[in-house]
Amino acid sequence: MANLIPVAKTVGSNKIVPTISIPYPLGDPSTSKEEQWKLRYHRVGVALDAxxxxxxxxxxxKVKI
Structure with missing residues (x-):
């Protein structure tokens, strides 16, 4: 999981799952707790599938935005 996709590509990562931001890679504190849970659940699921x-x-x- 990486939030800086170009850097992950440069260092040779072969499986890259995009995250949200640097301070909050798997969440967005401006959203409700339910929305954060859905976002985290989806991203971690994509990472496990990867x-x-x-x-x-x-x-x-690909991840949901």
Missing amino acids: LTDDAKDQTVY
Whole structure:
């Protein structure tokens, strides 16, 4: 999971799941607790799926915005 996708690509990460921001990678304090939970649940789910994916090249996984 990374919030600076270009940096993750430069250092050679092969599986990249975008996060929200530097101070709050998996949340947005301006939203409700329910919205934050949904956002975190989705992003962590994508990251877990990425771990089981057989990616040969650098892959940036799609997440809900």
